[in-house]
Amino acid sequence: MATPSLKYAVQCKGPSTLSAAQSTPAHPSDAAPAVVQPGAFLTLHYRLAVPAGDVINTFAGKPATLSLGNGELSPAVEQRLLGLPEGTHTTFELAPGEAFGERNPEMQQWVARSLLAKLGDPLEQYNVGDVISFPTPDGLGTYAGAVIDVSDSAVRFDFNHPLAGQPVTFEIRLIGVL
Numbered sequence: 001m002a003t004p005s006l007k008y009a010v011q012c013k014g015p016s017t018l019s020a021a022q023s024t025p026a027h028p029s030d031a032a033p034a035v036v037q038p039g040a041f042l043t044l045h046y047r048l049a050v051p052a053g054d055v056i057n058t059f060a061g062k063p064a065t066l067s068l069g070n071g072e073l074s075p076a077v078e079q080r081l082l083g084l085p086e087g088t089h090t091t092f093e094l095a096p097g098e099a100f101g102e103r104n105p106e107m108q109q110w111v112a113r114s115l116l117a118k119l120g121d122p123l124e125q126y127n128v129g130d131v132i133s134f135p136t137p138d139g140l141g142t143y144a145g146a147v148i149d150v151s152d153s154a155v156r157f158d159f160n161h162p163l164a165g166q167p168v169t170f171e172i173r174l175i176g177v178l
Contacts, residue, residue, distance in 0.1 A: 033086040034177035042066050042081070043176035049169040063175055074099045077170055084174055091171040103165035110154040111145075126155045 036042065043065050047057040058064050066072045068081065076098045084090070096102075116124065119134065126132070130147040145157030 035086070036068070036081045036084045036174070036177055038069055038082065040068050041178040042068065042174065045173045045175065047169075047171040049171075050163060050166045055163065059173070080170070081172070081174075084172075086174055086177045089171075089173040091169060094168040094170065096167045097165050099168040099170075100161040100163040100166070103160050107159040108148065108156060109145075109159065110151075110156050112154050113152075116155060126150055132157065 034040075043063050045059045045063045047059060048055045049057075068078050073081075076094055080092050080094075116126075120132075126147050128147050128150065131144050132147065133142045133144050135142055143159065145159045146162065147155055148158045149156035
């Protein structure tokens with residue numbers, strides 16, 4: 001048995017003042033998909049890869065929820081997302097340094113073991129490849145450095161982003177935009 005459809009008739013007296021921007025589509029599927037704008041909340045699957053392979057891939061699991069403009073994505077990636085409609089599945093390439101900046105040799109610094117002892121566990125052992133969190137000068141946040149060399153009196157850290165200076169492939173499937 002077919003389901004009867006309901007239709008509403010509206011009688012207007014005089015000229016209509018309802019603009020196209022105020023009208024509501026007859027069916028939700030008739031609405032234009034939401035478009036990514038600054039400050040938007042996104043639900044998406046994404047894959048971030050470098051030449052050595054995937055760094056992050058959510059396609060096999062739960063999608064990510066992100067907010068543009070909060071530093072959750074690099075500005076270059078956010079720029080590529082702006083204007084994309086909900087439902088988009090695309091891949092874009094970012095040149096070396098575009099996504100996470102160029103490698104800066106000045107971001108590699110020796111830190112005296114005496115200072116490390118004041119900031120954390122005085123008995124801490126540091127090994128090349130360890131990633132250590134440091135408090136920001138205002139004490140409100142943290143930043144990380146990767147150990148790249150060790151001596152008796154100091155530890156050398158690389159404070160560059162781990163993906164700095166690398167080309168990046170970013171694939172997304174945009175599920176929702178708010």
